[in-house]
Each structure stands twice: as structure tokens, then as C-alpha cells.
Amino acid sequence: MRKIDLTFYLLLVPVLLWLIILIVLPHFDLLLSSFKFENDDGDLVYSFNNYLAFFEDKIYWLTFVKTAVYSIVVTFIVFIITFPVAFYLVKVVARKYSGFMVVLLLIPIWVGELVTIYGWMILLSDNGVINQFLMGIGLIETPIVMLYTDFSMTIGLVYMSMIFMIIPIMAALESLDDSLIEAACDLGASKWTIFTKIVIPYSMPGIVSGGIIVFMLVIGDYIAPNILGGKSSLWFTEQIYNKFLSTFNWNEGAAFGFLLLALSSTIIWVTLKLTGQKLEKVGS
Amino acid sequence: MIRSLPNSTPYKILFRVFIILFFIFLTMPLITISILAFNDSNFISLPWHGFTFDWFFADSGDRLGLFKDEDLMASIWTSLQTGFVVALLSTIFGTIAALLFEEENFRFKGFLYFLALSPLVIPGVILGISILLSSTFAGNYMEDNYGLDLEFLRPSFWLVVFGQFSFGATYVMLLVSARLKKFDRTLEEAALSLRANRLEAIWYITIPYLKPAIVGAFVVAFLISFSNFNTTIFLVGSDATLPVDLYSRIKFSSTPVLNAVSFMIVVFITIFAVVNFVVNRKK
Numbered sequence: 001m002r003k004i005d006l007t008f009y010l011l012l013v014p015v016l017l018w019l020i021i022l023i024v025l026p027h028f029d030l031l032l033s034s035f036k037f038e039n040d041d042g043d044l045v046y047s048f049n050n051y052l053a054f055f056e057d058k059i060y061w062l063t064f065v066k067t068a069v070y071s072i073v074v075t076f077i078v079f080i081i082t083f084p085v086a087f088y089l090v091k092v093v094a095r096k097y098s099g100f101m102v103v104l105l106l107i108p109i110w111v112g113e114l115v116t117i118y119g120w121m122i123l124l125s126d127n128g129v130i131n132q133f134l135m136g137i138g139l140i141e142t143p144i145v146m147l148y149t150d151f152s153m154t155i156g157l158v159y160m161s162m163i164f165m166i167i168p169i170m171a172a173l174e175s176l177d178d179s180l181i182e183a184a185c186d187l188g189a190s191k192w193t194i195f196t197k198i199v200i201p202y203s204m205p206g207i208v209s210g211g212i213i214v215f216m217l218v219i220g221d222y223i224a225p226n227i228l229g230g231k232s233s234l235w236f237t238e239q240i241y242n243k244f245l246s247t248f249n250w251n252e253g254a255a256f257g258f259l260l261l262a263l264s265s266t267i268i269w270v271t272l273k274l275t276g277q278k279l280e281k282v283g284s
Numbered sequence: 285m286i287r288s289l290p291n292s293t294p295y296k297i298l299f300r301v302f303i304i305l306f307f308i309f310l311t312m313p314l315i316t317i318s319i320l321a322f323n324d325s326n327f328i329s330l331p332w333h334g335f336t337f338d339w340f341f342a343d344s345g346d347r348l349g350l351f352k353d354e355d356l357m358a359s360i361w362t363s364l365q366t367g368f369v370v371a372l373l374s375t376i377f378g379t380i381a382a383l384l385f386e387e388e389n390f391r392f393k394g395f396l397y398f399l400a401l402s403p404l405v406i407p408g409v410i411l412g413i414s415i416l417l418s419s420t421f422a423g424n425y426m427e428d429n430y431g432l433d434l435e436f437l438r439p440s441f442w443l444v445v446f447g448q449f450s451f452g453a454t455y456v457m458l459l460v461s462a463r464l465k466k467f468d469r470t471l472e473e474a475a476l477s478l479r480a481n482r483l484e485a486i487w488y489i490t491i492p493y494l495k496p497a498i499v500g501a502f503v504v505a506f507l508i509s510f511s512n513f514n515t516t517i518f519l520v521g522s523d524a525t526l527p528v529d530l531y532s533r534i535k536f537s538s539t540p541v542l543n544a545v546s547f548m549i550v551v552f553i554t555i556f557a558v559v560n561f562v563v564n565r566k567k
Contacts, residue, residue, distance in 0.1 A: 006483070007481075007482035008390070010483070011388060012384060012388075014381075015377070015380060015396070018381070018449075018450070019399045019400060023399055023402060023403070024399065025418050026411070026415045029421055030413065085303065085306050088303050091287065093303075101307075103560075103561045104307065104310065104311065105310065106557060107550075107554060107557055108311075108313070108314060110507050110511075110553045111314065111546075111550055111553050112527065113511065113513065114530050114534075115511075115530070115546045115550070116314065118534055119314060119546070122313075122316055122317065122320065123316055127330060128330065132331070182286075182289060212405065213404065216406075220406075222513070222517075223513060223514070223531070227534060237409045240413065241409070244413055245518075253413060254413065254417060257409065257410050257414070260407065260410060261410050264405065264406075264407060
């Protein structure tokens with residue numbers, strides 16, 4: 001047996017501290033809190049009441065289902081918009097411009113979600129830039145209501161998450177050998193065939209990684225639904241915020257939080273299983 | 285289709301139009317805010333009333349410019365401090381984690397690595413409420429059993445730091461790991477055979493090699509911290525960070541000073557991005 005490797009423990013201990021204190025214990029406490037309930041006598045007891053509250057009130061589980069469905073839809077929209085962009089940046093545009101364009105892509109993310117979403121608020125409001133422009137050129141006479149709708153919320157969600165789809169797809173496309181496309185083209189394949197039979201299957205790992213990150217960001221987002229969404233576009237995270245920051249019912253909030261975590265983990269897990277990918281790949 | 289193949293003109297034009305539209309979509313919010321930061325109006329949006337620096341320097345009546353607004357300057361200062369501490373902690377722990385997972389083999393490694401990656405797929409809200417709950421538990425426990433009132437276990441500067449560090453370290457780990465994967469192990473082995481111990485080999489050989497990635501990861505961690513809202517909102521105490529301050533202003537009292545702050549952020553980030561781009565291209 002080799003002697004105790006000091007370096008190994010010097011590396012292991014900080015990592016364990018980080019993961020146990022800030023990841024494992026907090027989520028254990030989240031689960032524990034979600035079962036705590038203050039009964040009529042004012043005592044804290046363990047029960048399923050917090051979860052029952054979720055199923056008994058229609059607004060909660062409707063919001064839950066809506067958030068899940070919307071998040072999946074937004075992820076698909078992001079894919080459809082960003083795939084051509086990623087393809088363009090890797091395979092079409094001259095190399096000397098692509099670096100500059102990638103920098104442009106990154107700026108909104110570094111600026112931060114709050115600022116960009118605020119920018120969309122200004123653009124989409126009734127006397128906002130887009131309405132003023134459309135009225136200025138005489139296309140419409142009265143402003144179109146765009147802000148505080150599902151439409152504005154979707155724009156915000158797509159905008160803040162799209163870069164996280166582009167980067168993994170670009171990484172996957174980088175290694176796609178151009179001669180595969182050239183060969184298909186020589187053999188008379190149409191563009192549609194080349195995309196559906198070669199380019200998309202080849203970049204699948206990137207699409208799955210990007211899809212998972214985008215989905216997680218969208219389902220867990222608060223800023224875009226809260227600032228751009230209307231009263232009808234309630235997001236499940238907003239319910240959690242309300243429980244913690246307005247009504248101070250932390251235990252019920254914990255139950256809601258755990259449900260959200262379970263939902264997002266399940267969908268991500270199913271996606272990974274269906275596509276045969278590993279979380280480790282998503283990380284890279 | 286691709287660079288090496290001839291394209292039909294309609295396809296080329298259609299593709300180019302799509303890309304142009306995309307980049308308009310991408311830059312429109314930032315350009316709009318930047319222009320409206322100089323609008324001589326008391327409302328955040330159009331119409332345009334002429335050019336002014338009021339929203340940066342004014343200190344009169346109904347207009348309070350960015351640099352005269354003490355609350356805003358205080359929240360910017362808080363965010364800078366938070367960002368620095370979070371970046372420092374994340375860089376140290378993230379680099380250690382990268383070294384651990386790339387260079388060592390041990391039981392439960394796979395499970396531990398899974399945990400280290402989990403912040404990527406845990407929504408920020410959940411991290412926020414989990415850390416709030418567990419720190420409150422710990423705080424109550426310390427108070428009940430030892431009579432200790434520990435400030436960092438209540439919503440405060442340090443709790444925000446811990447919350448942001450919990451996922452900041454993951455991003456640092458990924459960035460440093462990516463470079464570590466390309467590292468030529470024989471260099472470390474050479475150091476070891478020349479009678480350096482493991483720690484010396486890591487410190488004098490591996491860390492210098494990783495330096496560009498470590499510096500880059502520090503900057504990324506700082507930027508992640510500086511713009512974080514979802515986790516921070518649950519952990520913030522009396523001194524708000526910039527995003528928390530901006531959020532409450534957007535919701536309750538928006539004046540064009542918001543445009544001015546946003547403009548400053550856009551300018552700093554753009555300068556940083558361009559410098560970064562030019563430096564990288566020279567290499």
C-alpha cells in the first residue's frame with residue numbers, strides 16, 4: 001500500500017467542503033423543509049400538506065404545466081433560430097469575420113439579463129421604439145400591444161438563452177469535415193437532404209447540450225416572465241418568489257422549489273437517456 | 285452551401301438576410317438603451333426630446349444623474365466587491381476541483397464530478413432558496429445552542445458571496461479543465477523524476493501552464509457574479525447589489541437613469557470584449 005498521498009487530500013478536502021456545504025446540505029434542507037407544516041396548534045409537524053396545497057389550488061399546477069410546456073417550446077424556437085446562425089458562423093462566413101461576430105454574440109450575455117430584458121421592455125412598450133417606428137412609416141395607426149403578453153415574454157426568454165445554444169452547436173460543427181458535405185453535393189443531394197441527413201445528425205451532441213442548458217435557463221428564469229410577461233403569463237418561479245419574498249411561507253415555497261427541481265431534472269434526464277448522452281458531455 | 289461550394293444566388297441572399305435580421309435582433313435592445321440614455325426626457329422611452337448628459341451628471345429637482353445617485357453608486361460598489369470576492373473564491377476552488385478530477389483517481393469520483401456539474405442544471409432560484417433555508421437552519425442552531433449570532437448566516441454580503449460561489453466554481457472548473465486536458469503530463473512526470481514532490485510539480489509546472497485559463501475563468505466568474513439576479517435576490521441583505529437595485533427600479537420607479545447605467549455597462553463590456561478579441565487574435 002502506498003503512503004497517504006498528501007496532495008490528493010489537499011485537493012479533495014476543498015472540493016468536498018464546497019460540494020457538501022453549498023450543494024448537498026442545502027438541497028437536503030430544501031427537501032426537509034418541504035415536508036414541514038405548521039398545524040393549527042402552531043407546532044411544526046412533518047406532513048404532505050405543502051404538496052397537497054400545490055395540487056388543490058388550480059393556479060399552482062396550471063402554472064407548473066404551462067411553465068414546463070412553454071420551456072420546451074421556447075427551447076425548440078431557440079434551436080430553429082440559432083441553428084442557421086451557428087452553421088453560418090462555422091461553415092459559411094469568411095473566417096476573418098466569424099471571430100468578430102462571435103464577440104458580438106457574447107456581449108449581450110456579459111452585459112447581463114436584467115439590462116437586455118429592460119432594453120426589450122423599452123422596445124416593446126406601447127409608446128416604445130418598435131411601435132413608434134411602425135406608426136412613423138404609416139404601417140399601423142394605433143400602437144400594437146406587445147408588452148406584458150406571452151409574446152414579449154417569449155422574446156425575452158429566447159433572447160437571453162440563445163447564445164447557450166449557439167456555442168455548443170458551433171463546437172460540434174467545427175469538427176464536421178467539409179468534404180462530407182462536398183461529397184453529398186457531388187452525388188446530387190439537395191440542401192434539405194444534406195441538412196437533415198448529415199449536418200443535423202452530426203451536430204446532435206451539441207444540440208442536446210445546448211438544449212439542456214437553454215431549457216434549464218428558461219424554466220428557472222424569473223426576470224423575463226416577471227418584467228416582460230403579463231398577468232396571464234405567470235411563471236412557476238414567480239410562485240416560488242412569492243412564497244419566499246411576499247407571503248413568507250417558506251415551507252410551501254420549498255415544496256414548490258423541490259417540484260421545479262424534480263421537473264427540470266426529470267426532463268433533462270429523459271433527454272439524456274433518449275439521446276444516449278452523459279451530463280459530463282453537457283459540461284464540456 | 286459551404287465556403288468551398290458554389291451557391292445559387294437566392295439561397296445566398298436569403299441566408300444573408302436571415303443573418304442580418306438575427307444580428308439586428310441581437311443588438312437592438314443594447315443600441316436602443318444606449319441612445320435613450322442621452323434623451324432629454326423624464327420617461328425611459330421615446331419620444332426623443334434632444335440630447336442631454338442629465339442622466340449621468342444632473343443633481344437638480346426631478347433629475348438625479350447616475351454619478352450623483354448615492355444609492356446607485358453604493359449598489360455598484362457592492363456588486364464590484366461581491367464580484368471580486370466571488371471570482372477569487374471560485375477561481376481557487378474551481379481550479380482545485382479541475383486538478384482533482386483531471387489528475388486523480390479515487391472512489392466515488394464519478395458521483396462527486398456529477399455533483400460538481402449539478403449547478404449547470406439546477407435553476408438559480410433553487411440554489412438561492414436552498415442556501416437561504418440551510419443557512420437559516422444553521423443560524424438558528426448556532427443561536428439556540430451556542431448563543432452565537434452569526435451575521436454571514438443571515439441574508440448579507442457574505443451569504444450572497446457563498447450563493448454565487450456555489451455555481452461560479454463550476455464554471456471555473458470547466459474552463460480550467462478544458463485547458464488541463466491539453467496539458468502534456470510528461471512535463472509533470474519529468475518534474476517528479478527530478479525529485480520535486482507532487483505539490484511542487486503542480487505549483488511550478490501545471491499552474492503556470494494553466495495561467496491563461498485561470499485568468500480567463502476569474503473574469504468569467506466576476507461577470508457571472510456581477511450580473512446575477514436569480515440566486516442573489518434571496519440572499520441579499522440590506523446592501524443591494526446592482527441587479528437587485530436595477531430590478532426594483534424597473535418595477536417601481538423607472539427613470540432614464542436606468543438607461544444611463546445600462547449604457548455604462550454596455551460600454552465597459554464592449555471595450556472589454558474588443559480588447560479581449562484583439563489580444564487573442566494577436567496570439
